[in-house]
Amino acid sequence: MRLFVPAAAKSSVDPARIARTRPTNECAQCGESIFMPEWSEWLNPACARHLWQCEACGYSFETTVRFAAA
Numbered sequence: 001m002r003l004f005v006p007a008a009a010k011s012s013v014d015p016a017r018i019a020r021t022r023p024t025n026e027c028a029q030c031g032e033s034i035f036m037p038e039w040s041e042w043l044n045p046a047c048a049r050h051l052w053q054c055e056a057c058g059y060s061f062e063t064t065v066r067f068a069a070a
């Protein structure tokens with residue numbers, strides 16, 4: 001898993017928070033559970049984008065997660 005945190009978001013991103021809020025997804029194509037995003041990117045302190053890739057069938061998709069302002 002690679003994690004890219006924009007410089008502007010670094011001060012307010014807590015790695016433990018990422019772990020807590022990390023979603024688990026099911027592959028939209030075969031239904032296999034995907035526990036770890038292939039790629040996570042913080043667009044800003046309140047919004048993260050995850051790229052998921054299914055190990056079973058290779059299908060990939062993105063999700064965007066928004067957090068309420070702290």
Ligand SMILES: [Zn+2]
Nearest residue numbers: 027030054057
């Ligand atoms: Zn799949």
